[in-house]
Amino acid sequence: MIKMGECAVCKSNAEIERDGRRSSSFYTCPVCGSYELYDLNELEYKAGNQLAPYLLYHSFGKKGIIEYRYNTPLDKETCDKYNKEFNSGKKTHGRPVHMDADIISAWYPKSFSERIDLILIYINSRIPHIGQFVILGMQEVFSMLFIDRKEYIPSAISENNGDWNWREDTDCEDEAYYMLDYLQKNLYIEYRGCVNEDDWIELRLTPEGYARIDMLQKNTARGRNVLVAMKFGDDTKPLREAIRKGITEAGYFAVFIDEVQHNDFITPELLKYIRDSKFVVVDLTHQNNGAYFEEGYAIGLGKPVIQLCQKDAILHFDIAQKNTIMWDTVESIPLMLKNRIVATID
Numbered sequence: 001m002i003k004m005g006e007c008a009v010c011k012s013n014a015e016i017e018r019d020g021r022r023s024s025s026f027y028t029c030p031v032c033g034s035y036e037l038y039d040l041n042e043l044e045y046k047a048g049n050q051l052a053p054y055l056l057y058h059s060f061g062k063k064g065i066i067e068y069r070y071n072t073p074l075d076k077e078t079c080d081k082y083n084k085e086f087n088s089g090k091k092t093h094g095r096p097v098h099m100d101a102d103i104i105s106a107w108y109p110k111s112f113s114e115r116i117d118l119i120l121i122y123i124n125s126r127i128p129h130i131g132q133f134v135i136l137g138m139q140e141v142f143s144m145l146f147i148d149r150k151e152y153i154p155s156a157i158s159e160n161n162g163d164w165n166w167r168e169d170t171d172c173e174d175e176a177y178y179m180l181d182y183l184q185k186n187l188y189i190e191y192r193g194c195v196n197e198d199d200w201i202e203l204r205l206t207p208e209g210y211a212r213i214d215m216l217q218k219n220t221a222r223g224r225n226v227l228v229a230m231k232f233g234d235d236t237k238p239l240r241e242a243i244r245k246g247i248t249e250a251g252y253f254a255v256f257i258d259e260v261q262h263n264d265f266i267t268p269e270l271l272k273y274i275r276d277s278k279f280v281v282v283d284l285t286h287q288n289n290g291a292y293f294e295e296g297y298a299i300g301l302g303k304p305v306i307q308l309c310q311k312d313a314i315l316h317f318d319i320a321q322k323n324t325i326m327w328d329t330v331e332s333i334p335l336m337l338k339n340r341i342v343a344t345i346d
């Protein structure tokens with residue numbers, strides 16, 4: 001049964017549906033989109049104030065179109081299973097998209113200027129026409145500007161058993177105005193208050209704002225580049241081309257480090273290519289040390305990694321447990337890889 005109530009993350013008026021069997025509730029919030037939270041809300045505890053912006057920036061199901069995707073702390077394997085079922089016509093569990101505290105914190109901006117970048121890109125996504133004002137409610141603005149809604153109060157007994165308490169809206173408002181004023185003073189946006197009480201502010205991007213967005217979008221960091229780690233050599237050329245084909249067909253650009261730099265060492269340049277990649281593809285068939293290292297570096301940065309390996313090759317212990325595309329012939333790679341990219345990255 002669907003009831004109206006308060007969104008657990010941003011306090012907006014949301015639709016809530018309880019699922020006793022999963023001990024969880026499904027929310028459809030105008031700000032956070034569709035998501036699931038367990039009764040024992042470990043994610044909220046661990047992710048804290050990062051959860052609300054994460055949901056806004058990764059939201060599904062707000063535009064009034066039928067949407068089966070939702071963010072959930074459900075484990076990755078079960079999400080994969082439900083998505084598989086969905087693709088074969090069994091829609092009971094929809095299309096869960098796994099989230100956890102590590103994923104959220106890897107995404108969360110690390111610096112002030114990264115915040116500004118994300119904010120401008122978000123505003124841009126909300127404005128259909130250049131020069132147009134968009135009206136935003138208070139909770140959407142709080143999430144958009146990365147305003148902390150809650151304060152962690154450690155318990156009297158230990159640091160770890162505390163509670164997240166809501167902060168006063170007026171404190172959050174002050175901080176939101178601080179960010180808005182910064183954006184306005186730097187000529188990225190213009191904003192003004194709304195007359196209607198349900199709305200809060202209206203804002204638009206300035207030409208300077210658009211210029212910064214253009215610059216960001218040219219930068220590959222959030223672009224379509226994908227670094228491929230594998231053994232390079234004449235013997236692996238067919239493998240290389242098969243991987244390239246799969247990545248290209250999924251709409252991405254494959255970067256092979258030996259095509260852009262001319263030595264085999266792990267260099268700052270290589271690390272930069274990994275950082276600038278949207279995700280990384282690793283073929284582990286030849287147990288190449290560089291490939292293991294590059295995969296580890298990518299995981300450390302929170303980048304999604306897609307693993308490939310020829311059937312019957314022996315995998316290193318740590319990595320053997322991860323879900324891997326096992327290929328038989330090189331010819332079978334492009335389609336399998338493309339499908340995996342579409343299912344897990346897009």
Ligand SMILES: [Zn+2]
Binds near residue numbers: 007008010014031033
């Ligand atoms: Zn919400």
